[in-house]
Amino acid sequence: MPLPVILADFVGLIFPKVCLACAEPLSRGEDHICTSCRAQLPYTDYHLLPADANPLARRFWGRVPVRHALSYLRFLRRGRVQHLLHQLKYRGQRDVGLVLGRWYGHDLSRQGFQFDLVVPVPLHPRKLAKRGYNQSDPFAAGLAESLGIPWQPHALRRLEHTDSQTRKNRLERWQNVAEVFETADLAVVQGKHVLVVDDVLTTGATLEACAAALLAAGAAEVSIATIASADR
Ligand SMILES: [Zn+2]
Numbered sequence: 001m002p003l004p005v006i007l008a009d010f011v012g013l014i015f016p017k018v019c020l021a022c023a024e025p026l027s028r029g030e031d032h033i034c035t036s037c038r039a040q041l042p043y044t045d046y047h048l049l050p051a052d053a054n055p056l057a058r059r060f061w062g063r064v065p066v067r068h069a070l071s072y073l074r075f076l077r078r079g080r081v082q083h084l085l086h087q088l089k090y091r092g093q094r095d096v097g098l099v100l101g102r103w104y105g106h107d108l109s110r111q112g113f114q115f116d117l118v119v120p121v122p123l124h125p126r127k128l129a130k131r132g133y134n135q136s137d138p139f140a141a142g143l144a145e146s147l148g149i150p151w152q153p154h155a156l157r158r159l160e161h162t163d164s165q166t167r168k169n170r171l172e173r174w175q176n177v178a179e180v181f182e183t184a185d186l187a188v189v190q191g192k193h194v195l196v197v198d199d200v201l202t203t204g205a206t207l208e209a210c211a212a213a214l215l216a217a218g219a220a221e222v223s224i225a226t227i228a229s230a231d232r
Contacts, residue, residue: 021080042074064211067221071229072104094138101142116192118144118151157184183217190218201229
């Protein structure tokens, strides 16, 4: 056995790397998420459905024109997906987003999906300062890498602070976030098919507002993709 491998195993004994979904130790060759979790994650497979059969796409009908509405996983409470998202958002595990973005990008690429640019939903500057990073950035980066296209973290800007979101109904929430995104750099998005990405989709109001802002700024088309989406 070559020395670096022995050394890596030895270091692994002292600081075992664990699966970011189930917290069990990883085997050699496993990357952030163990083989068993990877096989059992609740994939939506929305990208394999015709557009009119995609339940996520239906949610945007009559709201904003979205070319493709995609989500890698189903959001289930108290399961692997919630654990993964918690690691990504609150435990500084940006690699969760990067790895899932890469895997999903490969799947989409294999199915012939094409976009020009990936744009993450921006965090409000105050939240960004508190957390230190935007949890949607690594997912955007992983997707862009696998799709072979650029990503632009500063294409959109969030204007207002929207706390108290949870106490509002969907309409109020839409009105609340509708005005808070603007395209920071028109030239970057004009004429492009932009893939807007976020960590979780619940009502879709945030992504809808981003899509509207991008289309208003001259994007040719907008698609959306999230790591996970919650069933209504
Ligand atoms: Zn696992």
